[in-house]
Amino acid sequence: MSASVETWAEQIRAGEVRAVSRAITAIEDRDARAEDLLRRLFPNTGKSFVIGVTGAPGTGKSTLVDRLAGGYRGQGNHVGIIAVDPTSPYTGGAILGDRIRMQGHASDPGIFIRSMATRGFLGGLARTTGDVALVLDAAGNEFVLIETVGVGQDEVDIVRLADCTLVLLVPGMGDDVQNMKAGLMEIADIFVLNKSDRDGANRLEAELEAMLQLAPERDGWKPEIVRTVATENKGVDELTGAIARYRERFGKSPEHEAREIEHWRTRLLALAGEAVLRRAVSGADGEAALNRLAQEVASRGKDPYAAVRELLARADVAEKRA
Ligand SMILES: Nc1nc2c(ncn2[C@@H]2O[C@H](COP(=O)(O)OP(=O)(O)OP(=O)(O)O)[C@@H](O)[C@H]2O)c(=O)[nH]1
Ligand SMILES: [Mg+2]
Structure with missing residues (x-):
């Protein structure tokens, strides 16, 4: 599979419209291959x-x-x-x-x-x-x-x-x-x-x-x-x-560099938040856990902060599995 993602990346580097178009669809659909693809393309x-x-x-x-x-x-x-x-x-x-x-x-x-x-x-x-x-x-x-x-x-x-x-x-x-x-x-x-x-x-x-x-x-x-x-x-x-x-x-000024760094700070935070969320609540069991916790908090069986800790613990486990 990764070989085919590399071929795909090659086609994008060559400016092939179809490959570019497929990549954008993958990004929009949150296709799992998008991350692999973007990592390969980033140096370019x-x-x-x-x-x-x-x-x-x-x-x-x-x-x-x-x-x-x-x-x-x-x-x-x-x-x-x-x-x-x-x-x-x-x-x-x-x-x-x-x-x-x-x-x-x-x-x-x-x-x-x-x-x-x-x-x-x-x-x-x-x-x-x-x-x-x-x-x-x-x-x-x-x-x-x-x-x-x-x-x-x-x-x-x-x-x-x-x-x-x-x-x-x-x-x-x-x-x-x-x-x-x-x-x-x-x-x-x-x-x-x-x-x-x-x-x-x-x-x-x-x-x-x-x-x-x-x-x-x-x-x-x-x-x-x-x-x-x-x-x-x-x-x-x-x-x-x-x-x-x-x-x-x-173009190449220190101000521009500072703007780029600020931009990536914001973006890395957003990506990190998203990754944690995905790990915490991904899959059917993740959804089920989220629903269960939401019910428990709604009925005052649990406080929201305890529920968040549980979600983060799930993310931790998912990280170790990955
Ligand atoms: N008179 C005049 N009309 C213009 C000019 N530029 C655009 N228009 C017209 O303004 C209308 C809106 O143009 P768009 O380019 O679709 O504007 P937009 O900002 O992309 O619109 P949205 O994406 O819907 O927000 C169209 O009917 C254009 O023909 C201009 O310089 N002068
Ligand atoms: Mg428009």
Whole structure:
């Protein structure tokens, strides 16, 4: 079996679309082979530049990602795109919508596009997305673009994976700078004023400028503001220019290294928590033990801390068996 996983890894390193696609499915399905695969691929990662694209629903993220991908592709790069759909109930439409809008690249093997549904992932979405990004990285994509709707903590966590984060704002739509989520403001490395063909672009830029004057600079970087009209491919060159400047400034800097380490701290904690949980409650007997303990705690037959100790003891036993 491990020989076949190595073959699979080889195919991914060679950028074979089917192998990449199967790997992503394995990650999403929590297939037991995914861990083995990721361990084999990890030494081949760390090469791609990951760009997070976030903003309120409908701000033009997919359209912009599509144009950015086209731009990078035009320079001869390979591009991987992960579109993390907003949580239900309207995911169906979003998946379809993304596929349709990005169809321009459907026949280009140099651009890999994957929509990921958020179904059923409780807090694990950032991990899954992170693992998918590793696969796209190992597959030789110079750029990985991650689209997410910037609404919740989950999305903010996803964006933290990125080397550079674009926050999209549009004139009107009620998301004035004052109303913008503080979290979104803090994660922006570059602000993109999309739909700047609409009224109010000047006002939005002025408001944003005013706010940035007050905000403390992060590591001496004041987020650039770039205006785009994604539908008309306007401002996209300026945007790739701003991204390149950001990369030039932070690519190999100590700040970037610190960010990477912080990122892996968070991720290792999450992975460790998940591994312990899996060991504690995996399998039918694990489920049964969890149910029994929950009943005992509910009926005050046991206190929750004693129950947790029992669960952790189960994890310990599973670890020794592994
Ligand atoms: N006028 C104008 N419309 C745009 C622009 N960019 C995108 N749109 C339109 O805005 C709508 C939403 O665009 P999407 O790219 O799907 O936006 P999104 O942020 O990916 O949307 P969700 O993924 O659903 O959150 C589409 O009808 C686009 O054609 C722009 O620069 N100007
Ligand atoms: Mg979209």
